[in-house]
Amino acid sequence: MKHKLGSALCIAAALPIGVTAALTPPEISVTSDITFASEYVFRGIEFADNSFQPSVEVEMGDLYAGIWANLPTEAVDSEINYYAGYMVDIPDMPFSLDVGLTVYHYPRTSSRRTHEAYIGTSVEDFGVEGLGASLYYFYDFDIESQVLEGALSYGYPVLDTGLTAEGTLTGGTVWGRTGVDAYNYYGVSIGLPYQISPNATFTPAIHYATAEKYGFDTAAGERGKNLFWTASVTASF
Numbered sequence: 001m002k003h004k005l006g007s008a009l010c011i012a013a014a015l016p017i018g019v020t021a022a023l024t025p026p027e028i029s030v031t032s033d034i035t036f037a038s039e040y041v042f043r044g045i046e047f048a049d050n051s052f053q054p055s056v057e058v059e060m061g062d063l064y065a066g067i068w069a070n071l072p073t074e075a076v077d078s079e080i081n082y083y084a085g086y087m088v089d090i091p092d093m094p095f096s097l098d099v100g101l102t103v104y105h106y107p108r109t110s111s112r113r114t115h116e117a118y119i120g121t122s123v124e125d126f127g128v129e130g131l132g133a134s135l136y137y138f139y140d141f142d143i144e145s146q147v148l149e150g151a152l153s154y155g156y157p158v159l160d161t162g163l164t165a166e167g168t169l170t171g172g173t174v175w176g177r178t179g180v181d182a183y184n185y186y187g188v189s190i191g192l193p194y195q196i197s198p199n200a201t202f203t204p205a206i207h208y209a210t211a212e213k214y215g216f217d218t219a220a221g222e223r224g225k226n227l228f229w230t231a232s233v234t235a236s237f
Helices: 002-014 017-023
Strands: 028-037 040-042 045-048 051-060 063-072 079-089 095-105 113-123 131-140 146-157 164-175 183-191 194-197 200-212 225-236
Touching: 045 063
Parallel strands: none
Antiparallel strands: 028 051, 028 225, 040 045, 051 063, 063 079, 079 095, 095 113, 113 131, 131 146, 146 164, 164 183, 183 200, 194 200, 200 225
C-alpha cells in the first residue's frame, strides 16, 4: 500500500499542472438538517400535522445524493425519499442544469414506493442582487403523474440586524396521475436564517400553501389553505 501511494505521488509530481488538477478527486461535502414542521404540505396538499423532517445530503463535484424523511408525531404513515442527481453550470450563461431521480418510499402503504425523474434549470443572476428563479419538470413512472413547477426567490437584508430574510414564491401544475384530477398549487415562504456557528444555521420560517381543482378518489390528503411554520437547524461539513 505504501509503495503504491509513493509511486502515485511521484507520477503526479512529474505530470503537468493541468493534468494533475484533472486527476485530483473533487471535494466531498455533507449537509445535514433537522426540521420540525407544524404541517407536512407537498405540492399544495397537506399529508400530516406535526412532523420531524431529518435529511442528509452528500455532494461530490457536480454529483449529489441524499435522503429525506417526514416522520409525523401521530399515527400517520411516514415517508422516506431517496434521491440522486447531477447539477452542472452551463458555460458562459447564468444558468445551471439539474437532472436526477427521487424514490418516494411509504413503509406502511401497499404501494410502498414510486420513482420520479426530474430535470430543471435555475438562475441566480438577473442583474438584481438576491433574486433567483428555477423551473422543473417531474415525471413519476409508477403513478404516471407529471408536474411542472416554477419558483422565484429573493433575499433581502432586515434593517440593520445583519440578517437576510429569504422569500420564495412557488407555483406548479399536476396532471396525468391515475385517480387524481389535474390541479394547480401555489405557495409562499418567508424564512430568517441565523448563523449559530461557522458551520450551522438556525432558520425559523412561515409558509402558506394551497391547491385548486383537487380531488382524490380516496382521501389521501387535504387541500385546504395551509398556513404553517417550520424551524430547522442545518449543518455543513
